[in-house]
Amino acid sequence: MxxxxxxxxxxxxxxxxxxxxxxxxxxxxxxxxxxxxxxxxxxxxxxHAGARALASNRSNVVALVVPLRTGIHVPVIMQFATSVVIAAREHDHDVLLLTQNEGEAGLRRVAGTSMVDAIIVMDVELHDPRVPVLKDLDRPAVLIGFPADPDGLTCIDLDFTAAGAACVDHLAELGHRRVALIGSPPEVYERETGFASRTTAGFTEAAARHGIAASVHACEATQAGAQKVATELLAEHPDLTAVVVHNEPVVAPLLAAFREAGRSVPDDLSVVAICPDELAEYTMPALTSVAIPAEEVGRQAVGLLMAKLNGRKAPGATLLSPHLTVRASTAPPQ
Amino acid sequence: MxxxxxxxxxxxxxxxxxxxxxxxxxxxxxxxxxxxxxxxxxxxxxxHAGARALASNRSNVVALVVPLRTGIHVPVIMQFATSVVIAAREHDHDVLLLTQNEGEAGLRRVAGTSMVDAIIVMDVELHDPRVPVLKDLDRPAVLIGFPADPDGLTCIDLDFTAAGAACVDHLAELGHRRVALIGSPPEVYERETGFASRTTAGFTEAAARHGIAASVHACEATQAGAQKVATELLAEHPDLTAVVVHNEPVVAPLLAAFREAGRSVPDDLSVVAICPDELAEYTMPALTSVAIPAEEVGRQAVGLLMAKLNGRKAPGATLLSPHLTVRASTAPPQ
DNA sequence: GTCGATCGTCGAAGCGATTCGACGATCTGG
DNA sequence: CCAGATCGTCGAATCGCTTCGACGATCGAC
Structure with missing residues (x-):
């Protein structure tokens, strides 16, 4: 060599x-x-990377912490991860992959050994134990998701509040008078993962603003869970004409369940999903949806990190505006 | 510090x-x-990681190259990746994440700069351009999947040939006389990704051995693709009583398509899948399946790598025996 | 009781880059 | 035409760790 x-x-x-x-x-x-x-x-x-890191005090590596847990849609995580890698490479950095299960110790380790210059953390919870660690580490960090107290941190995410609201706005405009939100599995709410509660908030607030009836339902990410929620929902609210689904794995099972219950989409029931575009386009009928811009978030997260690494100031909070695409699953109520 | x-x-x-x-x-x-x-x-x-790497000529980091392409089931990739990270940590190593799109240059870079001690490559094709690079790099490597000429390389994978055969064996035993394999999208076959052709080979050979009729069908990983294949299949072969599915995303759509075509599973049609256990358990009815032991493969890949790093000899080829779990989707033909 | 091994520790020489101050040479402006 | 900047390059120090050879002390064997 x-x-x-x-x-x-x-x-x-x-x-x-x-x-x-x-x-x-x-x-x-x-x-x-x-x-x-x-x-x-x-x-x-x-x-030689090591020699360079030693002399320059810069490893040109960023850590990426990915979640391992249940209730989160895996393909979206993968999209984040790959877009982070690609963006990092464009800034001449590499990505060290950490899993949730090493927890806070992992963060301390990679920062303490100067293995990485900066850290990106995905799937942040409202009261995330990693947040204080991140604050006291001297390394720049970007969180994907928002903790309860994002002061002094740089966070980025889709504006789920606005996303929830956008779905309701669209349905209200079509003339629907009762809507339901089918959300994440209960454990996600129990963990107080920010995105779930923010969607709920936006959804509820918008429904109130439009003066339409609304209800929120957790849903296990299984076919059985979908079936159960669909059945209960239709029984409880016979006047229901539209649902918002924010739970990728149950989108297809829910559609199937509604069909079996004799409700055709969109004629008897409008469906809006908050999910990646690929999923929305893949179902039949194609779903009106708010996209989860995983790639964009990953790219911007890296951009923010580089800004901080280069001594530039980065905004504390970045909320990406939701974009609703109308497809074939929504229509005025009959 | x-x-x-x-x-x-x-x-x-x-x-x-x-x-x-x-x-x-x-x-x-x-x-x-x-x-x-x-x-x-x-x-x-x-x-200090850099100082250590410089002095010891060991970075304690392994590279993991993940595929970005279409036609491969993302959750399985993620399972591989996380199990690799976890296993690597148990051996006091970290994982640097590379994406396919950096290609061979990426391998040269991370090896040449001494950033990583060893490399794991996923989704290897029969004629993979990275194989020669890997051979001429001095770093130990483990491939997940098999190229056409695995000489001098360490490869590991599920024994897909045996997996394809195991599915047929099970169906033959139940008394089925005509079976079909619904496989990956055409592009996967065109790329000559090993696992797809090996499954086909095992499937075909076993059918011949049992003297039962067999056909193989590529299938786009979309709902429409599933529908199309299901319809054609049933039309072409009215005597078909069993299918083997080796294409995760279309498992659920296929089941739905068969149901709509008036074929109930398992009474009118037996279904065996080659897919992760979670998916098999998640559908209704739960599927008889051969598991894709992603976690086991990841763990063993790291084990092999560590053996090589520590100067021990590693076997050139490791084929994990398939394990078929009987669930509710297979029964004797009526 | 002595001699050679073995054990536990030390000191110093790298590992391969970056970076700072220094130093001629070339410009610039008055 | 000269003082002071600026430019382009060099040399040496430095980053923080590992590892090799050395060396006194302890041990076992004869």
Whole structure:
């Protein structure tokens, strides 16, 4: 493996000059720069990451903590993760993957050993034990999701409050007078994961604003859970003409359950989902939905992190506006 | 941040002694070991990863390359990934996440900069361009999946040939005389991803062995694709009494399609799936299935890697035996 | 009782980069 | 035409750890 000294000799310059060519931190004549670059190519030189990290006090690696738990839609997590990796690479950084189960100790470890320069945490809860740790670590961090007290932190997420409201607005506009929200499994609410409660809040508030009847229902992420909720819902509220679903895995089972109950979508029942576009387009009928912009969130999270790493100020809270796409699953009530 | 020298002073020993306490590479008296460990705790010492990597020529990081492409079931990938992370941590290693899209250059980069000690590659194709790169990199590697020529490589995967055969064996035993395999989307076959063709081979061979009629059908991973295949299949082969499904996303849509076509499972049609247990248990009726042991594969992949890193010899090929669980979706033909 | 091993610890030499101050050479402005 | 900036490059120090050889002390064997 070629070292910087080899390159320097090959190009007839000092090692420091090679370093400056690479980092651009001092000006170098066009001519020597070319000569150095040629030597780098000729020798296939690649700087040693550890040496670099030691000398510069920068590892060019960011940690990404992914959730392992139940009740969260896995493909969305994967979308986040890959978009974070891709965005990080565009900023010349790599991504170290951590799982929830190492918990706070994991954060302490990767920061304490200078393994990573910064941290991205997904699936933040309202009272997340990692938040205080993050605050007292000196490393920049970005949270995907909002804790109860986001002071001094940089957080980003879809504006679920607005998303919940947007669904109701759309349905109200169509003329619906009673709507129901079918949400996450109970454990998600018990954990006080922010996104679930925020959707509920936006949904409820908008319904009140429009003066229409509304109810909220947790739903297990299984086919049986979907069936149960669908049945109960239709029995309890015969006048129900529209539902909002915010729970990816049960979207399809719910549609099936409604169909079996003799309610056709959208003629007898309008359905709006909060889910990734792929899922909404994949079902039959295609669903009117508010997209979960996983890729956008991942990309922006990295952007915020880089801003902080480079000493720029980053906004404390970033809420992405929801975008509702009308597809085939909503219509005026009959 | 405390350094090893601080710990050494605090404990009244030489820095090297601290290092040996941590690494266990030389014997240390019980007493000084305790003293050193106490100082480490007192100062909250955490070794600098970069310095360590530089001096020891070991980063204690493994790279994991995850696929980004279509036609592969995302939750399974995520299961692999998390089990790799967890297993790696048990061996005191971390995981650097790479995506397919950096391709071979990414492998060269992380190996060349000594960022990682070893590499795990998922979703290997029969003629994977990364294989030659892996061979010429000096770093140990483990492939999840098998290329056409696995010589000199360490590969691990579920034995899909045996899995395909196991499904047929089970159906033949029940008395079925015509079976169909509903497989991956066409693009997966075109890529020559090993697992798809191996399942097909095992399926076909077993059917021949039992002397029963068999056909194989690619299937787009959409609801429409499922519907189409189901309809065509039933029209083409009126005597069909059993199907094997090896394509997670369409499992539920297929079941729905069969039901709509008036075929009830398992009375009119037996269904065996090759999919994660969670999915098989989640549907109604619960599916007889061969599990995709993602977690086991991830864990063993890490084990193999560690063996190689520690100079032990690792087997070239590891094929995990399939395990078929009988649930409610298979029965003798009527 | 002595000699060679073994044990526990130390000191110093790297590992391979970055970065700071220094230093000629070239510009610039008055 | 000269003082002071600026530019391009160099050399040396430094980052924090591991590891090798050395060395006194303890041990076991004869």
């Amino acid at each position: 070629a070292k910087i000294e080899d390159v320097a000799k090959h190009a007839g310059v000092a090692p420091s000059t090679v370093s400056y060519v690479l980092s651009g931190k001092r000006s170098i004549t066009q001519e020597t720069r070319q000569r150095v670059l040629a030597s780098i190519r000729a020798l296939g030189y690649q700087p | 405390a350094k090893i020298e601080d710990v050494a002073k605090h404990a009244g020993v030489a820095p090297s002694t601290v290092s040996y306490v941590l690494s266990g590479k030389r014997s240390i008296t019980q007493e000084t070991r305790q003293r050193v460990l106490a100082s480490i705790r007192a100062l909250g010492y955490q070794p």
